[in-house]
Amino acid sequence: MNISLPPLVALLLFPGGLVLLISGLVYEYADRKLVARYQNRIGPRWFQPLADMIKLLAKEEVIPTGVIKGLFIFLPIVALTAILTAALYVPMFGFKPAYSFSGDLIVTVYLLSLMTLCIGLAGANTEDRFSLVGATRALTQMFSYEAPFLFALLGPAIALGTWNIGTINAAAGQNLWFIIAQPLGFLAALIGLMGKLELSPFDAPEAETEIVAGALTEYSGRGLALFRIGRDVELVIGLTLVASFFLGGLGSPLDFLWKTLILLLVTAALQSLFARLRIDQTVGLWWRWGSILILAQLILIVIGRFVGPFIPFLGRG
Amino acid sequence: MTIGSMLGDIVNSFIKKPVTEKYPFVRSETPEDFRGKVVFDAETCTGCGLCVKDCPSKALELFTVDKANKKFVMLYRVDRCTYCAQCEVSCRSKSISLSDDQWELAATSLKPFEVYYGREEDVKYVLDQAAQTAAGASEETEKE
Amino acid sequence: MGSEKKPEKFVVSIGPQHPALKEPGHFEFGVEGEIVTSATARLGFVHRGMEKGTESRTWVQNLYLMERVCGICSHVHAMAYAQGVEKLAHVEVPPRARAIRELIAELERIHSHLLWLGVAAHEGGFDTLFMLSWRDRETVMDLLESITGNRVNYSANVLGGVKIDIDEAKISAIHKGMDFLEERTRHYMKVVTEDETFLGRTRNIGSMSLDLALRLGAVGPTARASGVTYDVRVDSPYAAYADFPIKVVTDTAGDLEARFVVRIKELYESFRVIRELIDHMPASELTTRIPRRMPEGEVVSRVEAPRGELFYYLKSNGSDMPERIKVRTPSLCNWGSVLSTAVGHKLADMPMILAGIDPCFSCNDRMVLVNQDNNLSTWSWEDLRQYGIEYYK
Numbered sequence: 001m002n003i004s005l006p007p008l009v010a011l012l013l014f015p016g017g018l019v020l021l022i023s024g025l026v027y028e029y030a031d032r033k034l035v036a037r038y039q040n041r042i043g044p045r046w047f048q049p050l051a052d053m054i055k056l057l058a059k060e061e062v063i064p065t066g067v068i069k070g071l072f073i074f075l076p077i078v079a080l081t082a083i084l085t086a087a088l089y090v091p092m093f094g095f096k097p098a099y100s101f102s103g104d105l106i107v108t109v110y111l112l113s114l115m116t117l118c119i120g121l122a123g124a125n126t127e128d129r130f131s132l133v134g135a136t137r138a139l140t141q142m143f144s145y146e147a148p149f150l151f152a153l154l155g156p157a158i159a160l161g162t163w164n165i166g167t168i169n170a171a172a173g174q175n176l177w178f179i180i181a182q183p184l185g186f187l188a189a190l191i192g193l194m195g196k197l198e199l200s201p202f203d204a205p206e207a208e209t210e211i212v213a214g215a216l217t218e219y220s221g222r223g224l225a226l227f228r229i230g231r232d233v234e235l236v237i238g239l240t241l242v243a244s245f246f247l248g249g250l251g252s253p254l255d256f257l258w259k260t261l262i263l264l265l266v267t268a269a270l271q272s273l274f275a276r277l278r279i280d281q282t283v284g285l286w287w288r289w290g291s292i293l294i295l296a297q298l299i300l301i302v303i304g305r306f307v308g309p310f311i312p313f314l315g316r317g
Numbered sequence: 318m319t320i321g322s323m324l325g326d327i328v329n330s331f332i333k334k335p336v337t338e339k340y341p342f343v344r345s346e347t348p349e350d351f352r353g354k355v356v357f358d359a360e361t362c363t364g365c366g367l368c369v370k371d372c373p374s375k376a377l378e379l380f381t382v383d384k385a386n387k388k389f390v391m392l393y394r395v396d397r398c399t400y401c402a403q404c405e406v407s408c409r410s411k412s413i414s415l416s417d418d419q420w421e422l423a424a425t426s427l428k429p430f431e432v433y434y435g436r437e438e439d440v441k442y443v444l445d446q447a448a449q450t451a452a453g454a455s456e457e458t459e460k461e
Numbered sequence: 462m463g464s465e466k467k468p469e470k471f472v473v474s475i476g477p478q479h480p481a482l483k484e485p486g487h488f489e490f491g492v493e494g495e496i497v498t499s500a501t502a503r504l505g506f507v508h509r510g511m512e513k514g515t516e517s518r519t520w521v522q523n524l525y526l527m528e529r530v531c532g533i534c535s536h537v538h539a540m541a542y543a544q545g546v547e548k549l550a551h552v553e554v555p556p557r558a559r560a561i562r563e564l565i566a567e568l569e570r571i572h573s574h575l576l577w578l579g580v581a582a583h584e585g586g587f588d589t590l591f592m593l594s595w596r597d598r599e600t601v602m603d604l605l606e607s608i609t610g611n612r613v614n615y616s617a618n619v620l621g622g623v624k625i626d627i628d629e630a631k632i633s634a635i636h637k638g639m640d641f642l643e644e645r646t647r648h649y650m651k652v653v654t655e656d657e658t659f660l661g662r663t664r665n666i667g668s669m670s671l672d673l674a675l676r677l678g679a680v681g682p683t684a685r686a687s688g689v690t691y692d693v694r695v696d697s698p699y700a701a702y703a704d705f706p707i708k709v710v711t712d713t714a715g716d717l718e719a720r721f722v723v724r725i726k727e728l729y730e731s732f733r734v735i736r737e738l739i740d741h742m743p744a745s746e747l748t749t750r751i752p753r754r755m756p757e758g759e760v761v762s763r764v765e766a767p768r769g770e771l772f773y774y775l776k777s778n779g780s781d782m783p784e785r786i787k788v789r790t791p792s793l794c795n796w797g798s799v800l801s802t803a804v805g806h807k808l809a810d811m812p813m814i815l816a817g818i819d820p821c822f823s824c825n826d827r828m829v830l831v832n833q834d835n836n837l838s839t840w841s842w843e844d845l846r847q848y849g850i851e852y853y854k
Binding site for chain 3: 040
Binding site: 319320321322323326327330336347348349350351352370371372373374399400401402403405406407415417 | 518519521522523524525526528589590593596599603606607608609610611614616619624625648651652655656657658
């Protein structure tokens with residue numbers, strides 16, 4: 001679908017801004033509900049994430065002693081801003097990205113990891129033990145999954161010869177879906193997304209039974225609300241990216257809906273299937289298996305680029 | 318050595334109805350021998366007072382209105398009761414039983430949650446007496 | 462700020478309020494990176510003065526007070542107390558009452574072990590196992606509710622017997638429940654011994670050797686997982702355990718996985734003995750008469766709680782109230798094993814190691830003085846008072 005919107009509307013209302021925030025809440029609800037159903041529970045009511053958010057926003061923000069105040073207030077805003085900016089380059093809701101230039105894939109991925117960086121800094125900013133341990137873990141985890149996740153997204157980009165998300169999105173639908181052409185890449189991207197969002201079993205940075213809420217332990221009120229909604233929006237953007245790259249592109253809102261929901265169904269199942277990995281296990285998993293798999297995939301793609309014309313299954317798909 | 322050995326479980330749970338009980342909306346059945354609110358039958362009571370003596374939480378109080386005619390009133394402090402059923406065991410005349418369907422017993426006001434068991438006129442008599450002693454006590458304090 | 466101070470150890474303190482702890486306790490772990498280098502515990506946040514409280518209540522009233530020492534193993538506490546009082550009074554409990562006591566005790570063990578399975582899984586971040594094992598635990602909770610009339614404080618005991626009976630309908634319900642639970646438990650056994658991600662959190666974590674277990678005086682499944690062949694139910698049978706015996710379940714590994722295996726195998730034993738009990742329930746009275754004033758004397762009563770050996774000391778001065786009651790709960794004996802096995806593990810393993818002994822914090826509301834060297838010392842009431850004043854200054 002190709003609609004060009006005035007820039008201010010694109011930024012504040014649609015696809016950025018308000019609609020994005022609401023969709024973040026909706027996807028958080030869907031995720032929680034799915035995990036609950038996998039565990040034979042009822043799960044939250046539909047307005048629960050919204051109610052949480054309103055409650056947090058209305059509450060007093062406690063600024064603990066020993067923090068750099070400016071940084072403490074500033075970090076959640078930076079995190080949310082980065083995430084909302086990233087949305088502008090992604091085909092949200094199946095529409096053409098609001099902005100795009102030739103290398104926007106790399107920019108988007110880095111904007112997405114700014115969230116983790118902010119959380120790590122936020123944790124390191126406070127004097128709380130749990131926050132410090134959580135920050136260390138969050139940053140350690142970032143260094144382990146970031147490379148495989150980027151490589152996984154580069155798979156389709158290399159195969160199609162463009163690093164522009166919009167072009168990849170449009171081209172992905174016309175070829176064989178990349179989930180079939182590059183199954184290892186899809187797996188790495190999906191699990192990398194879960195690592196990015198610190199969903200269980202990769203939730204060591206915020207493991208509540210060990211370090212309470214990890215890096216965000218000292219956050220309350222508005223700051224916590226911004227971080228949380230940022231994480232929710234990141235979930236939507238991440239799902240959109242993976243769906244548009246590997247599930248044959250997003251051509252319409254309907255496409256967006258069913259493809260991201262199927263991805264959510266899978267990630268929710270993965271969330272409820274495993275015990276939490278220790279941080280050393282997470283790092284080990286990525287560097288021992290994830291990176292090898294993704295390198296194998298990349299080599300296959302490069303070979304496919306050369307022999308592609310003879311075997312239609314590889315490379316360009 | 319397997320990974321994701323609960324896959325069957327989560328698929329099953331996903332298909333099945335959630336087991337969460339919707340309690341305040343749907344009230345589930347309690348078993349026959351459930352220990353709920355204490356029910357006292359003043360007609361058969363002999364006034365031995367063993368229930369009061371044995372109650373571990375001092376939830377029971379027995380007023381003797383007329384010993385010869387076996388007129389007794391039981392004050393049952395619901396908010397103190399631990400539902401252990403010792404009074405039921407101790408009672409020789411089987412005047413005490415624990416209800417199996419009255420178990421939603423939260424107090425809704427700040428006043429003590431109390432129930433008086435007995436014949437209507439006896440309860441009235443006991444209440445009047447209590448009011449009188451209370452009034453007397455307050456008068457005394459005023460004098461001081 | 463920190464540069465002026467001399468470099469001190471990075472201490473992560475857990476508790477008294479912490480999501481991993483459902484009850485208050487305080488732990489300080491010195492860490493280097495993620496590795497724990499020292500561990501200390503402070504207990505006693507939930508001191509309720511129950512032992513003192515017993516001295517101003519009658520023997521009958523105390524039965525219900527002691528039942529509330531622990532919320533999870535309420536029946537064994539009441540049973541241990543009742544057995545002690547019956548021993549004091551030289552009263553023999555009828556066989557059917559003894560069998561019913563054993564039946565409730567084993568049902569309670571099932572509920573307690575399933576609860577622990579869920580809690581331990583939750584500490585390890587395996588919430589699906591937590592939710593589903595607690596879902597299945599509802600079966601045994603419902604059974605206990607229909608038999609005794611309450612889900613938690615069963616109040617099945619009275620001094621001199623039991624106040625509840627088992628009929629045909631209940632027997633068939635128990636059979637059905639046991640069949641369902643056995644099938645589910647066998648599945649969970651498979652999950653905890655085969656699932657790779659979960660094994661990564663339990664295998665070779667918190668290992669305790671047989672020597673260490675004996676030296677620290679560990680009890681219950683925690684000790685049996687290290688190869689200690691000790692179970693009060695077998696070594697000193699009470700209730701109906703002489704007629705309906707159980708087999709001691711042990712393991713040699715001593716790690717968290719072994720504790721899972723031992724507890725789940727104990728569940729199998731419980732299923733078996735419950736079936737035997739309800740099929741061959743002896744017929745007799747349910748209670749005997751027991752005096753209200755206990756003869757002068759002192760007794761010791763021991764039972765095997767789900768967490769290990771539970772010890773009661775009762776002293777009577779001939780009145781209708783006890784002179785002294787001393788309770789030693791199993792959780793208290795196992796703390797040493799937590800603190801000594803924690804060192805060298807990762808911080809992430811701490812909740813699992815803590816949960817590994819199935820701790821019950823409210824059971825620990827007493828003072829413990831650990832004597833490193835062997836000189837004995839006696840503390841008088843005045844000493845204790847002085848210590849308390851100094852401590853809280």
